[in-house]
Amino acid sequence: MSVLIFIDQSEGHIKKSSFEALSYGAKLAEQLGVSAEAIVLGKLSDDLAALGKYGVKKIHHAAADSLNGFDAQVYAKVIGDAAKTVNASVLVFSNNVNGKAIAPRVSARLKAGLVSGAIALPDTSNGFVVKKGVFSGKAFANVAVNTPVKIIALNPNSYQARAGEGSAEVVALNADVPSPKVKITATNKITGQVPLSEAELVISGGRGLKGPENWGMIEELAKLLGAxxxxxxxxxxAHWRPHHEHVGQTGGSIAPNLYFAVGISGAIQHLAGVNRSKVIVVINKDPEAPFFKAADYGIVGDAFEVMPKVIAAVKKLKGVA
Structure with a gap:
């Protein structure tokens, strides 16, 4: 028996959320008294053996060229087959964009119970009960999973990655890769911008900026911080910004290390998309803005007065003229 952890990667580099999933899966394997193993698909630049420091003992690497581009159906087939081969009793994914696409498909293939959005290790004292957030994080549910094979999709930033010492055994996985049903003919990349779904730092603006012509301060701070x-x-x-930048209940859901909100009141619909951020900083001139209740740090003041001071302080800290 084993716990099998999916390592998500982009362009050959392992995503931060995967380190959290590895630590979580390794701790769960220790809790269950089974081995911790991982699987990664596609070519990688990072050192896989070094991931042993997160507690995983063996890594199965399917490096076929056909796996370099993400395809949820293909990935689900390969991961499902691998889970059967290693006799995995639990599979762990990060509940990020790719994990949300793969985990339900693997669940269907393996007839496995799935808990998406887990925020803690399961309680195995009497069964297998997983805690997750519900109602946009306003409440919690304890979900009992009774199937022989279980799948957990871990919310990013809900479990700290813990690195120690050790090296993992890397095993080549000769996967039976099905022909994809969708063919990617071209990829156009937007250079110079950090993908919002993967960003560790996010600078966000609201109606308090009064118009798109004032967005320069948001972009300047983001550039300084690599956000x-x-x-x-x-x-x-209002078409001030493209819809792919919209975060909230009806937009994207993100979990950065820092969410810096400028001129956003903090309606519950917006909080639903950002409440998994590790640290939230809010700038708003209204001291009664609801966002302050969710903020770790708050500045009551006019964004047009505060932001230039913040930018100047960051420049000084970084030694930028």
Missing amino acids: ATACSRAVAD
Whole structure:
């Protein structure tokens, strides 16, 4: 028996959320008294053996060229087959964009119970009970999984990656890769921008900026910090910013290490998309703005007065003229 952890990667580099999943899966394997193994698909630049420091003992690597491009159906087939081969009793995914696409498909293939959005290790004292957030994180549910094979999709930023010492055995996986039903003919990349779904730092603006002509301060701070930019629904609906930058209940859901909100009141619909951020900083001139209740740090003040000071302080810290 084993716990099998999916390592998500992009362009040959392992995503941060995968380190959290590895630590979580390794701890779960220890809890269950089974081995911790992992699987990664596609060509990688990172050192796989070094991932042993997160507690995983063996890594199955399917490096076929046909796996370099993400295809949820193909990935689900390969991972499902591998799970049967290693006799996995639990599979762990990160509940990110790719994990949300793969985990349900693997669940259907293996007839496995799936808990998406897990935030803690399962309680195995009496069965297998997984805690997850519900109602946009306002409440919690304890979900009992009774199937022989179980799948957990771990919310990013809900379990700390813990690195120690050790090296993992890397095993080549000769996967039976099915022909994809969708063929990618071309990929156009937007250079110079951090993908919002993968960003560790996000600078976001709302209607308090008064117009798209004032967005320069958001972009300047984002560039200084190497952050992605985002916006509230009101901004996207007003066509100040493209809709792919909209975060919230009806937009994207993100989990950066830092979410820096400028001129956003913090309606519950917006909080639903950002409440998994590790640290939230809010700048708003309204001291009664609901966002302050969710913020770790808050500045009551006019964005047009505060932001230039923040930018100047960051420049000084970084030694930028």
